[in-house]
Amino acid sequence: DAGVIQSPRHEVTEMGQEVTLRCKPISGHNSLFWYRQTMMRGLELLIYFNNNVPIDDSGMPEDRFSAKMPNASFSTLKIQPSEPRDSAVYFCASSRQGFGGNQPQHFGDGTRLSIL
Amino acid sequence: AQSVTQLDSHVSVSEGTPVLLRCNYSSSYSPSLFWYVQHPNKGLQLLLKYTSAATLVKGINGFEAEFKKSETSFHLTKPSAHMSDAAEYFCVVSDANTGGFKTIFGAGTRLFVKA
Numbered sequence: 733d734a735g736v737i738q739s740p741r742h743e744v745t746e747m748g749q750e751v752t753l754r755c756k757p758i759s760g761h762n763s764l765f766w767y768r769q770t771m772m773r774g775l776e777l778l779i780y781f782n783n784n785v786p787i788d789d790s791g792m793p794e795d796r797f798s799a800k801m802p803n804a805s806f807s808t809l810k811i812q813p814s815e816p817r818d819s820a821v822y823f824c825a826s827s828r829q830g831f832g833g834n835q836p837q838h839f840g841d842g843t844r845l846s847i848l
Numbered sequence: 849a850q851s852v853t854q855l856d857s858h859v860s861v862s863e864g865t866p867v868l869l870r871c872n873y874s875s876s877y878s879p880s881l882f883w884y885v886q887h888p889n890k891g892l893q894l895l896l897k898y899t900s901a902a903t904l905v906k907g908i909n910g911f912e913a914e915f916k917k918s919e920t921s922f923h924l925t926k927p928s929a930h931m932s933d934a935a936e937y938f939c940v941v942s943d944a945n946t947g948g949f950k951t952i953f954g955a956g957t958r959l960f961v962k963a
Contacts, residue, residue, distance in 0.1 A: 775892075836897055837951070839892045
């Protein structure tokens with residue numbers, strides 16, 4: 733089975749530019765998660781979707797960040813405008829999430845974002 | 849409220865010696881517990897999970913963990929470290945709360961393996 737697929741793997745752009753990160757979850761998984769990982773703050777949950785609906789976006793840093801899941805096989809995380817402090821590795825994960833959260837999450841290999 | 853504490857930020861062992869990575873948790877309900885491993889430039893990979901079945905859980909690559917409710921611990925062990933085990937390890941707790949579930953990741957323990 734194909735795992736979680738993220739694109740691009742690396743992105744370097746100048747501050748102020750719009751950045752769009754993409755994720756294809758594992759087929760049949762109904763929960764999708766976006767995380768950000770930095771040395772200083774570790775792994776942070778930004779937002780998660782269940783059945784394509786955003787359930788908890790309390791981790792989204794500010795209005796410059798937005799996430800969508802138009803269908804069960806695709807999600808985007810957008811940053812507009814980008815700032816140097818947004819530089820991090822962004823992970824997407826998906827799971828078959830039952831009640832109580834006893835299903836593991838499957839992670840993509842991440843997008844390494846550098847904002848100059 | 850949930851929380852998870854990985855007691856060591858770094859652990860260093862020699863190849864062939866045992867590995868112990870410590871994790872304590874708190875949870876108001878019956879939690880599910882997981883260990884993940886992250887190799888450089890990779891996403892997190894599931895090592896093993898506990899979901900209220902056997903308290904000793906075996907995972908991939910020779911790792912296992914024991915759920916001890918009285919000690920609220922879920923330590924990860926391996927009898928003999930291999931160079932390829934050098935990575936970062938995350939302990940994770942997940943359980944139900946009002947309106948859904950919540951998953952908390954520990955801060956991670958970096959494992960160094962010396963030749």
